[in-house]
Amino acid sequence: MPEATEAVTAPLAGTLPASGGDETAWIRAAQHGDADAFERLVRAYDQSVIRIAMNLLRSPEEARDVYQEAFLKVYRSLHQFRFDCSFHTWLYRIVTNLCLDHLRRRKVRREESTVVETAEGTIDRIAEARELAPGADPERQTWNRQIGGRIERALSELTPRERTVFELRHYEGLRLRAIGEILGTSEEAAKNCLFRATQKMRTRLEAFV
Amino acid sequence: MNCSDVTREIPLYSYGELEAESEEAVESHLAQCEACRGELAKQRAFMDVLDARPVMGDGSLLAACRAELRQAISHGGAAGSGGWMETLRRFTQVHIPMRIPVGAMALIALGWWGARYTPERFGGVAAGVGGPMFSSVQSVEPDASGKVQISVNQVRRHVVTGSLGDPQIQELLLEAMREESNPGVRAESIVVLQNTADSVQVRQALIDAATHDPNAGVRLKAVEGLKPYANDPSVRSTLTGVLLKDDNAGVRMQAVEMLGAHRDDSIIGALQDAVQKDHDSYIRGRCRDLLEAMKASVGTY
Numbered sequence: 028m029p030e031a032t033e034a035v036t037a038p039l040a041g042t043l044p045a046s047g048g049d050e051t052a053w054i055r056a057a058q059h060g061d062a063d064a065f066e067r068l069v070r071a072y073d074q075s076v077i078r079i080a081m082n083l084l085r086s087p088e089e090a091r092d093v094y095q096e097a098f099l100k101v102y103r104s105l106h107q108f109r110f111d112c113s114f115h116t117w118l119y120r121i122v123t124n125l126c127l128d129h130l131r132r133r134k135v136r137r138e139e140s141t142v143v144e145t146a147e148g149t150i151d152r153i154a155e156a157r158e159l160a161p162g163a164d165p166e167r168q169t170w171n172r173q174i175g176g177r178i179e180r181a182l183s184e185l186t187p188r189e190r191t192v193f194e195l196r197h198y199e200g201l202r203l204r205a206i207g208e209i210l211g212t213s214e215e216a217a218k219n220c221l222f223r224a225t226q227k228m229r230t231r232l233e234a235f236v
Numbered sequence: 237m238n239c240s241d242v243t244r245e246i247p248l249y250s251y252g253e254l255e256a257e258s259e260e261a262v263e264s265h266l267a268q269c270e271a272c273r274g275e276l277a278k279q280r281a282f283m284d285v286l287d288a289r290p291v292m293g294d295g296s297l298l299a300a301c302r303a304e305l306r307q308a309i310s311h312g313g314a315a316g317s318g319g320w321m322e323t324l325r326r327f328t329q330v331h332i333p334m335r336i337p338v339g340a341m342a343l344i345a346l347g348w349w350g351a352r353y354t355p356e357r358f359g360g361v362a363a364g365v366g367g368p369m370f371s372s373v374q375s376v377e378p379d380a381s382g383k384v385q386i387s388v389n390q391v392r393r394h395v396v397t398g399s400l401g402d403p404q405i406q407e408l409l410l411e412a413m414r415e416e417s418n419p420g421v422r423a424e425s426i427v428v429l430q431n432t433a434d435s436v437q438v439r440q441a442l443i444d445a446a447t448h449d450p451n452a453g454v455r456l457k458a459v460e461g462l463k464p465y466a467n468d469p470s471v472r473s474t475l476t477g478v479l480l481k482d483d484n485a486g487v488r489m490q491a492v493e494m495l496g497a498h499r500d501d502s503i504i505g506a507l508q509d510a511v512q513k514d515h516d517s518y519i520r521g522r523c524r525d526l527l528e529a530m531k532a533s534v535g536t537y
Contacts, residue, residue, distance in 0.1 A: 077297060
């Protein structure tokens, strides 16, 4: 029976590194094959990764694929990471590129959206399934369903790039400069993208404002 | 800055993304212009609306992702650093005459492990056994010798592959349709099974799901799955029940459309009831249209 080690028992859940120095140390250790350091990196960022993927794709299955693909890519390529940019910029670049691929494939396949039009308005089926939890306030459910459905519908009508910029700025709170870096474009281009996305979203959600 | 310039800058201003100089110019214009302040208020209201978007994802999804990642890494994600790809690479570097006996031994070992770990109930079906997916420690007991005994509950994931015509696969899918904790699995099973709804057992399972599943999304999928059999009397009876009793307008609407695609006198009573009682104006209107198209009375007398 193996003895318990600090690595097994150390609290890892969802905490960002205490300092940039910690993160650098974890990256260097992971580059030398330290599995615990890699797990610390994963746990520092994976809640953001799953949230970005879920927000962009609105599909738990696809979000799982993106999570898996992104961290495996990081695992395989970490030895090539040269600290030219921050680790989170690099990771989010991988994640957003994977999400953009999924969104583009979805457009090509004309995949069935989770959003459906009904007589009660536009409904996001996934959000609806979640809101049908027992004990939830029915009026609140109806309101959330309607508004959630309309937001999803409006987001799905943006281009994949506009949607990504909008999600990262509004829902993730990233600065446009960082978003530009993640998407491999200029801050100015990200700014224009956000402006276009905001205009479109405002027009489509006018009834709720 | 004039009003048109400020209106264009307001979205970036509200995200705090303007340069200091532009920000000051916007603020000084806002201080004097009521119309632009109104525009800013609208932008802020819009941002509040966006925040009403339901949050997606939960702890179980994250836990599943983490477990899968850990498993993937331990089973080969470590290409280039000691994983199975590396093992394979080393194997290909073995001197050629050694590869044949080593390969033969590997095949024998694979057969032995395959026979040992393929669950009997999936006799003809390919089944893979993954590593532990979820585990929880139930107790920890150190002993005097310095060792420790840990009791761990582990749930393993089996990957089962087979054709849709395979009775065992169908049985598993039918079980999945009753998977209480996961509406996503129930909905996916329905999508897969609906192609085999000519099986009485499958059709009955779809009927049960359409009428009793607690999740509206799953009920909708089940109703859609019954589409090719909308002429079948038991299916029509189910659809009229859904139209009159389901509490979700989306599901009721699907039922109306399917009933309306094959019009016969048996649905008139249900349509008339819906015209009188349905809470949803679209559904009432759709039923009224169908009744008129069938030259039936819209009301009951």
